[in-house]
Amino acid sequence: MEISHPIDLPLDIHTVKGFLDPVEGEALYRLAAEASDLGPALEVGSYCGKSTVYLGSACKLMNNSLFAIDHHRGSEEHQPGEEYHDRELFDDRSQLMDSFRSFRATMRAAALEQNVVPVVAPSAVAARHWNTPLGLVFIDGGHSREAALTDYRSWSRHIVPGGYLAIHDIFPNPEDGGQAPYEIYQLALASGQFERVEMVKTLGILRRIQ
Structure with a gap:
C-alpha cells in the first residue's frame, strides 16, 4: 500500500506485550493513515x-481518532492453563485476566490518550447502539467462531463505502492456525460488499465497495 507518510512510532514497540508482527503493524499504520479522511x-x-x-499513531498524525474495543478479560487462549496465558496480567483480587492497566500504561507512554478512545466492554455490547460511520475496522478479538462472527456482524456494517476491513490471523491452511478469522474473511468477500486489497502475512485487508 503506497502511503507517503513515514512510520513514526513514539516508543519501542517491542516493549509492548502482544502478538502482532511488525510488518503487519506497519501495514495497519499505513492503512489507518489512508482511511483517515473517511472517518474514525x-x-x-x-x-x-x-x-x-500502530493505528493510534497514524490517527494522531492525521488528526483522527481510534476507538479501541476490548473487555480486557483476555481471549480464550489467554486464560489460566491455556497456551498464551500471561501471569503478569492476572488479577488475583478478581481472579480474572485484566490487561487494561497494561493497555493504559502503553497509551500513556505512547502519548496517545488524546487520540485513542478505550471502550472497555464486550464487542457486542459496545456495538449495541453504535451509530458512527467508520473509515477502518480492524478485527483481532476472540478467535472462536462465535466471537469472530460477532465481531464481523457487529462492526463491518458501520464501514463507509471506500473504507477498510482488516482481519488478523488468517490461516487458509487449518494446520497453521484457527479458522474463525479466515471464515469471516471469506464471509466478507462472499457478501459482495467487500473486495480484496491485499494480504500482509496473516493480515487480510478488504475494501468496502457498497
Missing part, C-alpha cells in the same frame, strides 16, 4: 496496546 478507525481486540500504537 476502530479496532476490536486491543490487549496491551501493540496494534493500538
Whole structure:
C-alpha cells in the first residue's frame, strides 16, 4: 500500500506485550493513515496496546481518532492453563485476566490518550447502539467462531463505502492456525460488499465497495 507518510512510532514497540508482527503493524499504520479522511478507525481486540500504537499513531498524525474495543478479560487462549496465558496480567483480587492497566500504561507512554478512545466492554455490547460511520475496522478479538462472527456482524456494517476491513490471523491452511478469522474473511468477500486489497502475512485487508 503506497502511503507517503513515514512510520513514526513514539516508543519501542517491542516493549509492548502482544502478538502482532511488525510488518503487519506497519501495514495497519499505513492503512489507518489512508482511511483517515473517511472517518474514525476502530479496532476490536486491543490487549496491551501493540496494534493500538500502530493505528493510534497514524490517527494522531492525521488528526483522527481510534476507538479501541476490548473487555480486557483476555481471549480464550489467554486464560489460566491455556497456551498464551500471561501471569503478569492476572488479577488475583478478581481472579480474572485484566490487561487494561497494561493497555493504559502503553497509551500513556505512547502519548496517545488524546487520540485513542478505550471502550472497555464486550464487542457486542459496545456495538449495541453504535451509530458512527467508520473509515477502518480492524478485527483481532476472540478467535472462536462465535466471537469472530460477532465481531464481523457487529462492526463491518458501520464501514463507509471506500473504507477498510482488516482481519488478523488468517490461516487458509487449518494446520497453521484457527479458522474463525479466515471464515469471516471469506464471509466478507462472499457478501459482495467487500473486495480484496491485499494480504500482509496473516493480515487480510478488504475494501468496502457498497
